[in-house]
Amino acid sequence: LKAAKGGVGFPSSSLLPMTGTNYNIAKLEVINNGKSITEARVDIDVSWQSLEYYAGIAGTLAGQHIQLPGGSFAYTRREALGVCVGIGAWNYPFQIACWKSAPALACGNAMVFKPSPFTAVTAVILAEIYKEAGVPDGLFNVVQGGAETGTLLCNHPGVAKVSFTGSVPTGKKIMEMSAKTVKQVTLELGGKSPLIIFKDCELENAVRGALMANFLTQGEVCCNGTRVYVQREIMPVFLEEVVKRTKAISIGDPLLEDTRMGALITRQHLDKVLGFVSQAKKEGAKVLCGGEAFTPIEPKLKGGYYMSPCVLDNCTDDMTCVKEEIFGPVMSVMPFDTEEEVLKRANNTTFGLASGVFTRDISRAHRVAENLQAGTCFINNYNISPVEVPFGGYKQSGFGRENGQVTIEYYSQLKTVVVEMGAVDDYFNC
Numbered sequence: 180l181k182a183a184k185g186g187v188g189f190p191s192s193s194l195l196p197m198t199g200t201n202y203n204i205a206k207l208e209v210i211n212n213g214k215s216i217t218e219a220r221v222d223i224d225v226s227w228q229s230l231e232y233y234a235g236i237a238g239t240l241a242g243q244h245i246q247l248p249g250g251s252f253a254y255t256r257r258e259a260l261g262v263c264v265g266i267g268a269w270n271y272p273f274q275i276a277c278w279k280s281a282p283a284l285a286c287g288n289a290m291v292f293k294p295s296p297f298t299a300v301t302a303v304i305l306a307e308i309y310k311e312a313g314v315p316d317g318l319f320n321v322v323q324g325g326a327e328t329g330t331l332l333c334n335h336p337g338v339a340k341v342s343f344t345g346s347v348p349t350g351k352k353i354m355e356m357s358a359k360t361v362k363q364v365t366l367e368l369g370g371k372s373p374l375i376i377f378k379d380c381e382l383e384n385a386v387r388g389a390l391m392a393n394f395l396t397q398g399e400v401c402c403n404g405t406r407v408y409v410q411r412e413i414m415p416v417f418l419e420e421v422v423k424r425t426k427a428i429s430i431g432d433p434l435l436e437d438t439r440m441g442a443l444i445t446r447q448h449l450d451k452v453l454g455f456v457s458q459a460k461k462e463g464a465k466v467l468c469g470g471e472a473f474t475p476i477e478p479k480l481k482g483g484y485y486m487s488p489c490v491l492d493n494c495t496d497d498m499t500c501v502k503e504e505i506f507g508p509v510m511s512v513m514p515f516d517t518e519e520e521v522l523k524r525a526n527n528t529t530f531g532l533a534s535g536v537f538t539r540d541i542s543r544a545h546r547v548a549e550n551l552q553a554g555t556c557f558i559n560n561y562n563i564s565p566v567e568v569p570f571g572g573y574k575q576s577g578f579g580r581e582n583g584q585v586t587i588e589y590y591s592q593l594k595t596v597v598v599e600m601g602a603v604d605d606y607f608n609c
């Protein structure tokens with residue numbers, strides 16, 4: 180925890196080469212994932228905040244006392260589920276491991292965590308941190324592997340719960356496997372979230388919000404607001420600003436302080452994202468900037484999986500780039516005229532992870548938030564996720580929540596104890 184906070188090293192770690200105090204988890208996460216060091220630091224901050232938050236909540240877990248007639252009473256106890264499995268995605272490797280294990284351990288469970296094979300390293304660092312903090316052996320375990328390992332964990336009869344972050348197709352398989360022994364399931368799946376920008380917005384904030392909604396972690400974020408609906412009157416000025424700033428994003432060595440966009444996760448994934456851009460062009464979208472493989476000047480970065488962030492104009496709701504999760508730095512922009520129309524279009528998706536609205540009209544903001552079918556609605560910002568605030572999906576984006584007090588309910592079960600203070604009824608008259 181100390182290391183996460185300030186770069187204080189762990190003497191016992193075999194994985195972290197110690198070169199002073201600044202070789203910290205964030206740096207390792209950059210090497211793990213490819214995101215910029217500036218972002219990785221935020222991820223690690225959010226991670227230790229999650230550990231502290233649930234450590235605090237652990238002492239507050241309580242049941243209810245219910246009085247019954249005749250002096251009898253009942254009480255409820257919040258108890259652990261048992262062994263919980265966490266299966267993580269590669270976009271927020273350390274943070275996901277914390278978001279799952281912190282509430283799990285706070286509720287008295289053990290956790291077996293399987294990171295994505297693309298980002299295997301930092302979950303092991305978390306295990307070392309827990310060990311140093313005094314967590315007994317076996318309470319938090321990291322198992323490495325891919326789909327086969329995940330399948331074994333989900334089918335294991337000794338596992339009480341599976342918490343999964345990843346794609347919708349894998350989430351469906353997890354649910355199916357878990358059904359065999361009635362395991363509880365939390366699913367944090369994909370999205371194609373709408374971001375609605377009204378003409379009365381604070382434009383500067385709306386433009387910044389659109390960048391936040393699309394370009395963090397190279398666009399590989401499940402709750403990204405990739406369908407950007409802009410009220411027609413402000414479309415030209417919005418596009419001008421958003422394109423100007425998108426072009427100015429510094430892409431390159433993610434370990435450098437000035438870099439704001441690093442490399443995508445794999446060559447295959449980069450090709451997939453570039454394929455979405457080609458398909459968008461074929462379907463009539465106009466590339467206003469980016470959407471191409473990018474080669475940084477430094478020779479050592481040649482062959483890296485970089486691409487320039489892309490803004491697509493002339494998009495319509497039926498295009499592939501507007502319907503499917505791209506999971507890369509590609510923003511699709513569409514005009515709208517009325518609130519009623521845009522709400523219908525925004526909700527016309529099988530996903531429901533997040534949503535956003537920019538407006539200065541307070542009534543409109545809350546009305547839109549109420550009517551958007553998504554687990555989160557950001558008003559006048561996007562993609563901020565304080566640990567106190569529940570995060571999770573509607574529709575095929577999943578169910579269950581992470582963060583916030585409510586997550587306790589997803590990692591515990593309620594026992595009712597009924598106490599008779601009088602005689603037992605002679606009901607059978609014998």
Ligand SMILES: NC(=O)C1=CN([C@@H]2O[C@H](COP(=O)(O)OP(=O)(O)OC[C@H]3O[C@@H](n4cnc5c(N)ncnc54)[C@H](O)[C@@H]3O)[C@@H](O)[C@H]2O)C=CC1
Binds near residue numbers: 266294328330349400
């Ligand atoms: N919602 C989100 O945060 C994420 C969404 N995705 C989406 O999924 C796409 C594919 O990325 P992947 O890493 O292949 O995601 P994925 O959903 O296949 O994998 C996520 C995790 O599940 C594990 N897994 C895969 N198949 C499994 C199975 N049958 N049983 C149990 N565990 C299994 C993986 O090893 C990994 O740890 C991305 O391009 C993106 O569109 C990917 C990562 C995160």
Ligand SMILES: C[N+](C)(C)CCCC(=O)O
Binds near residue numbers: 344395
């Ligand atoms: C931290 N935040 C909100 C940008 C993304 C967290 C969800 C994810 O795992 O993609």
